Amino acid sequence: MLPLSQTAGYAVLALSCLDDPGGAPALVQDVAARTGIPRAYLSKLMNSLAHKGLILAKRGNKGGVVLAQPAREITLDVIAEAVDGDAWRRTCLLGFSTCLDDRACPAHAFWKEERERIHAHLQQNTLADIASFERKSRTWRLMDALLPSTVSP
């Protein structure tokens, strides 16, 4: 069970659909339809992301959701931390409680390095990177809809 939470993935995917600040607000239900994320669940996620300052939500007619900052300035790390917290950056690979820098478990030095590598990667990639990938891969999802699903869970 190594990856970030499923909800963190939802957040990245959903935010990659939104416009930069000043742009056209997107409806949560549209984002849900586009991404396949359950509407009601996404609604709660968006609400939480709004409270954490990642997006701006406007309700009522002509309402919707936009990014609070340009996509190029929002790193995956910020999103992951908003959803999952940063506890994973301090955990031991094997879950040992007595595993700190000065009393390390056998995997400690290795795992510390891995965590930092992962963290750095999340910090270096932004929503803009995801969005450009999503634009390219929309074709794939179209094919998924047309062909019998031989691949996706």
Next chain:
Amino acid sequence: MLPLSQTAGYAVLALSCLDDPGGAPALVQDVAARTGIPRAYLSKLMNSLAHKGLILAKRGNKGGVVLAQPAREITLDVIAEAVDGDAWRRTCLLGFSTCLDDRACPAHAFWKEERERIHAHLQQNTLADIASFERKSRTWRLMDALLPSTVSP
């Protein structure tokens, strides 16, 4: 939520207390007391590990548990896979379902490499490595018991 499951950590810790095949059987309750793992829970874990061939369990008077193979031949990977399975080696960092080698998400190449690095490390480390660490760190745990816990969760 990046590390392996807590139960996998339990397994590594518990198995590191056992003798090689032919050695003296250890009581599950003793292992529980030594490691801090809940007795009843460890009992079921041990049972599962016995079914998977990692340990030999003998019940009844003078019973107990020993490793099925020498500690030096049991890798952390084998233990982790017995407990958690190997699904984590195929998951996307962000949980995208459309993330395979030929239709990768932006983090795919990076994450694939990380997974392989982690897997290799788990394959290279054995129970013997853990056991020697545990022997050294027993002092620490003694101190934990004597001093107010300022560190361990």
Next chain:
DNA sequence: GATATAGATGATGAAACGGTAAACAACATG
């Protein structure tokens, strides 16, 4: 073979995560 010992097993429970449903509150528009 009776007995104490020790693992095996099944029922149960609490907490976290993913997910649902419905009532609620704000806002643009006519």
Next chain:
DNA sequence: CATGTTGTTTACCGTTTCATCATCTATATC
């Protein structure tokens, strides 16, 4: 200001993971 649109909030459900408890079963020993 009435209305419909759209996000907000609350409560609830199902599954998985970690954990407990009681009971059953095997076995070494006397």
